[in-house]
Amino acid sequence: MNALMAGISPKVLSTASFMDRFWFGDSSFTEAGRSGDWMFMFIWWLSVFFFVLLMVLMVYFSYRYRRRPGQHAPVSPAHNTPLEITWTVIPTIFFVVMFFEGFRGYVKLNYAPAGAIQAYLLAYQWSWELEYPGGQVSSEATMTSVGTRASNPEQHFSSIKAPIWYFPEKQPVVLRMTSRDVIHSFWVPDFRVKMDIFPNRYTSYTFTPDALDDTAPIMEDAEVGAYRYRDHIVLCAEYCGDNHSEMAAVIRVVPREIYEAKLEIFGSPRGTLAERGRVISQQRGCFACHSVDGSSNIGPTWKDLYNNEFQYTDGSTIRVDDNHLRESIYEPAAKIRVGYPNQMVSYQGMISPEQLNWIIAYMRTLSGATPAEDMAAAMVDPDAQDGTQEGSDGG
Ligand code: HEC
Numbered sequence: 001m002n003a004l005m006a007g008i009s010p011k012v013l014s015t016a017s018f019m020d021r022f023w024f025g026d027s028s029f030t031e032a033g034r035s036g037d038w039m040f041m042f043i044w045w046l047s048v049f050f051f052v053l054l055m056v057l058m059v060y061f062s063y064r065y066r067r068r069p070g071q072h073a074p075v076s077p078a079h080n081t082p083l084e085i086t087w088t089v090i091p092t093i094f095f096v097v098m099f100f101e102g103f104r105g106y107v108k109l110n111y112a113p114a115g116a117i118q119a120y121l122l123a124y125q126w127s128w129e130l131e132y133p134g135g136q137v138s139s140e141a142t143m144t145s146v147g148t149r150a151s152n153p154e155q156h157f158s159s160i161k162a163p164i165w166y167f168p169e170k171q172p173v174v175l176r177m178t179s180r181d182v183i184h185s186f187w188v189p190d191f192r193v194k195m196d197i198f199p200n201r202y203t204s205y206t207f208t209p210d211a212l213d214d215t216a217p218i219m220e221d222a223e224v225g226a227y228r229y230r231d232h233i234v235l236c237a238e239y240c241g242d243n244h245s246e247m248a249a250v251i252r253v254v255p256r257e258i259y260e261a262k263l264e265i266f267g268s269p270r271g272t273l274a275e276r277g278r279v280i281s282q283q284r285g286c287f288a289c290h291s292v293d294g295s296s297n298i299g300p301t302w303k304d305l306y307n308n309e310f311q312y313t314d315g316s317t318i319r320v321d322d323n324h325l326r327e328s329i330y331e332p333a334a335k336i337r338v339g340y341p342n343q344m345v346s347y348q349g350m351i352s353p354e355q356l357n358w359i360i361a362y363m364r365t366l367s368g369a370t371p372a373e374d375m376a377a378a379m380v381d382p383d384a385q386d387g388t389q390e391g392s393d394g395g
């Protein structure tokens with residue numbers, strides 16, 4: 001059992017106490033989820049009670065007052081005021097309870113308390129991308145196994161690429177959600193929620209994760225140290241194509257300091273220059289207009305851009321190199337690619353020279369025309385360099 005699965009502790013019926021089998025009401029991990037559970041169990045047992053009562057009475061009456069030889073059916077009474085008041089007032093009380101409790105639950109599910117974290121969630125075939133308020137993007141999707149069945153977790157969703165989203169405990173969160181392609185549905189079984197996500201439209205969902213208590217498992221994290229956490233699986237509940245069943249993510253509830261430390265790390269990405277470049281490009285929204293797979297968008301694709309020749313509206317032909325890229329990003333209007341509008345804004349001041357290097361390194365890896373040794377240079381991991389240096393000094 002890996003660390004991730006340890007964090008997921010669903011209450012399963014096979015291990016539930018006797019009482020829990022009748023009223024499995026408090027196993028959700030949000031206040032709103034618990035009121036949904038309460039409502040469900042209340043309506044269920046109310047219905048069971050009246051169903052059984054009515055069926056028993058019906059059978060009893062049909063026996064007790066069955067037709068007997070020589071007996072005439074009596075005329076039905078037209079009215080019975082006390083009885084009529086009873087069968088009006090009692091159900092009304094139940095319905096009023098259902099309405100107000102249901103409404104309170106609905107409000108808890110749909111209206112975020114003041115001071116909520118607003119994050120943007122993009123759903124697409126077949127994954128999710130979460131952007132925090134500061135523009136940070138959720139950690140890399142990691143190969144992971146998430147088990148929803150304690151009885152046999154290994155068989156459930158073993159080895160899925162699931163992004164992990166960090167949120168602080170007890171902190172209201174609002175997700176503003178939209179889809180890049182088809183209709184998806186945001187489903188967090190632990191929070192008892194499903195919310196549809198549409199292309200060309202926003203829907204939102206709010207939740208406030210419970211505080212982490214002593215039962216929450218402990219994560220040993222190389223970057224930020226040990227901390228308590230609790231994982232909640234996110235799935236897509238709207239059949240959306242081939243890999244629909246693998247469209248998973250994990251909401252990881254952590255102490256506030258850990259959340260802040262994680263955002264700090266997401267904001268200053270690690271890894272090779274090229275990897276950092278990809279993360280920064282994503283965070284700065286370049287992919288809204290540029291593709292990396294050769295398809296044309298508002299702007300030209302980055303695939304095979306580097307070290308290839310293109311025509312510009314001033315009649316020049318330019319081989320794209322570092323200097324051209326620098327100019328295109330800081331002064332996009334200086335040279336306009338033939339066939340494209342002058343629609344890119346300058347990123348002067350928004351992308352530091354250091355970050356520019358990362359983006360260029362990333363673009364190189366996207367180009368088949370890049371000499372092999374150039375590619376190798378772009379793949380260098382600057383954090384690994386110190387180690388190599390020390391090693392060679394010592395030898
Ligand atoms: C609003 C859409 C839009 C966004 C966002 C955008 N670009 Fe552009 N980009 C364009 C368009 C349109 C062109 C072509 C016109 C031109 O050359 O200015 C272009 C051109 C470029 C070029 C030059 C391509 C060539 O063939 O010379 C580079 C490099 C570039 N963009 C990088 C970026 C980077 C890096 C980002 C993110 C930091 C970014 N773009 C964000 C629309 C966009």
Ligand SMILES: [Cu+2]
Pocket residue numbers: 124183184185236237238239240244247
């Ligand atoms: Cu989906």
